[in-house]
Amino acid sequence: MNLFDIKEGEKVTIISMNGLHDSVRRRLQHLGLMEGSEICYQCKVPFGGPCILATENQKIGIRRKDAACIQVRKS
Amino acid sequence: MITYALFGNPNTGKTSLFNQLTGSYQTVGNWAGVTVEKKIGKLKGNQGELIDLPGIYTLNPLSEDETVAMNFLLQESFEGAVNIVDASHLEKNLRLTVQLLEFGRPLVIGLNMIDVARRRGIHIDVVKLGKELGAPVIPIIARSGQGLDQLQTSLAQLSDKSNRALKLNYGDAVEQAIENIEANIPDDTHNRRWLALQFLEGNPIVEKYLSEKVSLDDLNSFKQQAEKLLNGRSLYQHIQTVRHQYVQDVIRNTVQQGDTAHKIPLSELLDHVFTHRIFGIPIFLGLMFLIFQFTFDWLGTPLSDALDTFFAGPLTGWLEGLLGAMDTTVFIHRLIIDGIVAGVGGVLVFVPQIFILFFFISMIEDSGYMARVALLMDRMMEKIGLNGKAFIPMIIGFGCNVPAVMATRSIEQPKERLITMLLSPLMSCSARLPVYALFAGAFFAENQGIVVLSLYVLGIVLAFALAKLLSSTILRNEGSFFVVELPPYHAPQVRSLIRSTWEKGKGFIKKAGTIIFAGTVFIWLLSYSGPTGMDVSIDESFLAVAGQWIAPLLAPIGFGTWEAGVALMTGALAKEVIISTMNIIYFVPDVDTLKGVIMASFTSLQAYSFMAFVLLYMPCIATVAVIRKESHSLKWTLFSLVYGLVLAYLVSLVIYQVGQLLGF
Ligand SMILES: Nc1nc2c(ncn2[C@@H]2O[C@H](COP(=O)(O)OP(=O)(O)OP(=O)(O)O)[C@@H](O)[C@H]2O)c(=O)[nH]1
Ligand SMILES: [Mg+2]
DSSP: OBGGGSOTTOEEEEEEOTTSOHHHHHHHHHTTOOTTOEEEEEEOSTTTOOEEEEOSSOEEEEOHHHHTTOEEEEO | OOEEEEEEOTTSSHHHHHHHHHSOOOOOOSSTTOOOSOEEEEOGGGOOEEEEOOOOSSSSOSSHHHHHHHHHHHHSOOSEEEEEEEGGGHHHHHHHHHHHHHHTSOEEEEEEOHHHHHHTTEEEOHHHHHHHHTSOEEEOBTTTTBTHHHHHHHHHTOOTTSOOOOOOOOOHHHHHHHHHHHHHSOOOSSOHHHHHHHHHHTOHHHHHHHHTTSOHHHHHHHHHHHHHTTTTOOHHHHHHHHHHHHHHHHHHHHEEEOOTTOOOHHHHHHHHHHTOTTTHHHHHHHHHHHHHIIIIIITHHHHHHHHHHHIIIIIHHHHHHHHHHHTOOHHHHHIIIIIIIHHHHHHHTTHHHHHHHHHHHHHHHHHTHHHHHHHHHHHHHHHTTOOGGGHHHHHHHHHOHHHHHHHGGGOSSHHHHHHHHHHGGGSOOTTTHHHHHHHHHHHOGGGHHHHHHHHHHHHHHHHHHHHHHHHHTTTOOSOOOOEEEEOOOOOOOHHHHHHHHHHHHHHHHHHHHTHHHHHHHHHHHHHHEETTEESOOGGGSHHHHHHHHHHHHHGGGTOOOHHHHHHHHHTTTOTTHHHHHHHHHTTOSSHHHHHHHHHHHOOHHHHHHHHHHHHHSOOOHHHHHHHHHHHOOHHHHHHHHHHHHHHHHHHHHHHHHHHHHTTO
16 A cells, blocks of 8 residues: 555555655655654645655655655554 | 864754854754855854854765765864754654764764753653763753853863764674775775765765775675675665664663643644645745735835935935035035935835845745745646755745855755756846836836736746756756655744844845945946046936947837946846936936836836846846856856846847737
8 A cells, every 4th residue: 555545644654665766765764754654644735736744743745656656554 | 273063954953053153144944955055153252163064864965965064074174073963853863963973073962952842742861862872962952042051161172082983783794894894995084984884875975085095896895795695675774774773772761752742733733724735825925925015015115215215315415515515526526426325325225125025035934934835836846847945946036046046055956956046047136126116116106016026926937937948958857856844833033033134135235335336436437428528418428328339129128218228238237236327327316206207218018028127137247156156067157147138038028019019
């Protein structure tokens, strides 16, 4: 299941980020997102715009097509 | 001279600390990537130098500004480092700390934003944290200055023996590789274990550094050996995991997460409004409109009118009295009153508008809204081959194009960065503002705000169109990407807002005293003299001669007078000089009279076309210089000069010709 399949506001755990573009994955790692991180997915901007990943204490905006490359499971 | 350097993640308060400790001022803002170059300051009390650097997440850089910090670490010498750590994001921040501890130079950890951490119920055992990490940890609040004395004391006590390099155990395979690589590197000023680790991680800057000393072939074979033993995991991942584990252990031993119920509800609420799925972009446009209303209509115009009255009345009267008493020659008298007071004063009356605009820009910068705008704009920016973060330099460009070009350093993709750099001059900076204030004030007094907003929008729309053109032709981009941190909102503090406004605005006043002053004197001399001698009538002056030469070229776009031509020519120096020139050639005592005169020689349509031309026709000298420096390319610098002129001419032509057809 990828982030795309998740309902807005649901809490999930990342199981794989391998499908991501290398730079995106590295940037997300810099921000503390990795396999095992718990995130909450909020889609915000209309017309296919970016979405927000919220962790415990920070928020990160990424593109929706990248969100589709993050594999998650419900936690 | 003792030198200390500031390292830390972006947006953790390094520059706030720098400003406090040095008493100087560098821009502070609530988004990641405000500082993009090295800045040097003198510590108060003559204790040495402090160096502010761009923020980094790791020593392995992705963008130009991060490269600056890493190059500094590797190439320049310093006696000690301060690692600023955001106490409310300890885990993320400590990963950089680990690498700095492995680097092994004397280090003090400034645990910043403890006020934020406290509010979120995070309790950190500072003494224990210091023991675990093997370096002094000083809790501070950089914004208010709390704890800075202890930090400075601790810095003064640093010595080469202060801390030993941190040694984590990376497992047999990697340790073996480290050992082999260390044995291959000749003695170095840097810790060899650290060099080996960074090399194994794939840090390109360390790779380059090592390649100047040893052949990389041997090192690469050690690397491959180790990688083979890791069962398919990459070395990079493996090293990250070990560090992550260490950081988690440290946090488990030193941090207590209290009640998480305080989850910054205000920030959440604000995000519901500002990044609303439908209203987000309209709200942004509405805010921009309000800013222009304040700057031009509601607040700015009355203030600059008052200033104008003062310059034209009491100031001129007083100066004339003084000049009379000093019994100066007519030449000097006219130079000062008709030249300098008219020219420089004519620009200075717009100080209120410029400061109001800068005040709002400072507010956007310090509130946290900047990152939200990047998020909102990303979809549109993606369509034109850029990413949302490219909009940040554009907003900065509304203040001044020079820092806008600098700010492109935080854009990771080189081609996106170049495009953004080339197009930043299309952002209408504050130097164009006097021209708008004058023309819009004269011709569109009823709806100044909206007319000026339309010019800003025109600049943005053209920048987008050109970006699309460039990114799908000569600067085609491979894989643009977008990741943005959305920091919690801060209520901007009045004191720092005033400081930031002043620091931005004082450049304008300085310019009035230097380049505008010099330009004004020069222009007045050209208006006073002509081919037939001195003290000629203005229509026979050198200025008129130069203007007449260019006027026919400008006729098709609506302002074929020599006065307009000459004003535009002098505006290449700095766009404010356009106003100085007009004050001199139309020979008027104050802005009000000038408005009357230009209303007699322009129609509204011609005025609008003129404003559009001024917006677009070329970047100022300072912007050209910074584009040259940042693009490292003469070709692109020339491009930025030429495309502006072509674009300005075409756009004004369309405005004027189509406008006429439509009967304006
Ligand atoms: N609450 C709180 N806010 C702080 C503190 N220190 C800095 N800030 C705010 O944090 C934001 C970032 O500050 P900067 O000093 O620009 O951070 P920086 O580390 O230089 O950021 P970059 O240059 O982007 O790497 C600003 O909005 C500051 O006002 C602090 O101790 N407490
Ligand atoms: Mg900074």
